[in-house]
Amino acid sequence: MKTEINLLITLLSLTIYSSTLQAQWIDVTPADTSFGFGKMSFINDQIGFVAGNSNNSISKTIDGGSSWTTIQVDSTLVSDLHFVSPLVGYVAGNVVFPTSLRNLSKTIDGGITWQAVAPEINSYSNVYFKDANVGFVTAQWGATFKTVNAGISWIKVDSSSGNDMLDKSFYSASSDTAYFAGWDGTFAYQGVISKTTDNGNTWTNTMPIGWNSSISSIHMINGTSGFFTLGLWGSPNGQYIYKTQNGFASLDSILKPVQNVYDIFFTSMNEGYLLADSGIYSTNNGGISFVQEQAFTNGIYIGKFERAENTLYATNGSKVFKKQLITGVHELASKESFVIFPNPSNSIVFIEGTFEGVVHLLDITGNVVKQIVKNNFKTEFIVSDLSKGIYFIKSGINTQKLIVN
Secondary structure, three states, X not given: OHHHHHHHHHHHHXXXXXXXXXXXXXXXXXXXXXXXXOEEXXXXXXXXEEEOOXXXXXXXXXXXXXXXXXXXXXXXXXXXXXXXXXXXXXXXXXXOOHHHOOOEEEEOOOOOOOEEOOOOOOOEEEEEEOOOOOEEEEEOOOOEEEEOOOOOOOEEEOOOOOOEEEEEEEOOOOOOOEEEEEEOOOOOOOEEEEEEOOOOOOXXXXXXXXXXXXXXXXXXXXXOOEEEEEOOOOOHHHXXXXXXXXXOOOOEEEEOOOOOEEEEEEOOOOOEEEEEOOEEEEEOOOOOXXXXXXXXXXXXXXXXXXXXXXXXXXEOEOOEEEEEOOOOHHHHOOOOOOEEEOOOEOOEEEEEOXXXXXXXXEOOOOOEEEEEEEOOOEEEEEOOOXXXXXXXXXEOOEEEEEEEO
16 A cells, blocks of 8 residues: 555656646737836736836736736836735836826726825835735835835835845745845945845845845745845856855855846745746756756846746746746645635635644635634635635635635
8 A cells, every 4th residue: 555655656746747847838928018028916827917117007917918908107117016916006116207206106996096105215126015014115225114004104124234125035925034135235236135034124134245246036935945146147156046045154056057047936946947038947956957948039138037826927028928837745745735625615615734824815806805814723714605706715825726606
């Protein structure tokens, strides 16, 4: 019996690996490509937003990129965006006219109207919300502000040495540990990675790089393990991806397969993706070797990954692609993993898993319709009061689809 189980596990692992290799990148570029696509924010694998740098337009999809609509963002030139639901989102950027200063704008109606929600300073470069209430915004010259009430009020927090949040990586929505990466706010452009363990109230420089280059991308797998790249391509330092498994106390390096790598995304210490001028590359052996999965011929010196459930989106500045991810054992065993049953259901649903915390039930538009407190291995909740349809049960990065019939 034990031999048969081991064989089944081996076959399942091979199937997962084979399916990962067979998954293809699909071009889902919006029809209007005049403003380019440099930033992305996805609510789930179907609902998302993309925006170009230095333009006041956003494209929105509700069907996984099959179709898009255009949203205008008043006079703000978008440098970053983050939506927490299909209706509620934030845009950071410069302004077109000083008389209509909106450096950080918020919409609560899906982009029909926008309102300034942060102190008016020179300009904001990045915005990130870890949940519906707690968010961060950084100014171009290093000031970092935090809100705990969905943008109603903001406090200035020390992001350490004027660090500009060029990239950010929260371990998970339920964790208070996060890393912001970028530069030190000086014209020396020293790379800095700042860490918080108290939900962004205080920050420390976990690793001042000391090289004359900002951190172009960081991706943490958990609170201590992750990867980062430098924006310095012309020197030996910029030829590598750096990884740590001890919170940056020490580093290992991986030789990049190509130059001009703009973003990285790793699902484990072995499996990951690079986005570069020439295309998207993947590794399944920790960076010993890489395979090109998607070639680019029209990159414009920018690129970004965005994960939405088990879909990975990528943009190279002028195109938007997506790929279905096949999750491995490392993710199924994460602290937010769970199973739900029966599914479909019209009465009671059980959530089973070892973690404890708040689980969110979302409708098809991304709005939270229930918050379930899970404090036992098996927790039940009622769905008979819900309309028939598709819902999503979400904890951290793990999401399960639920059908109410």
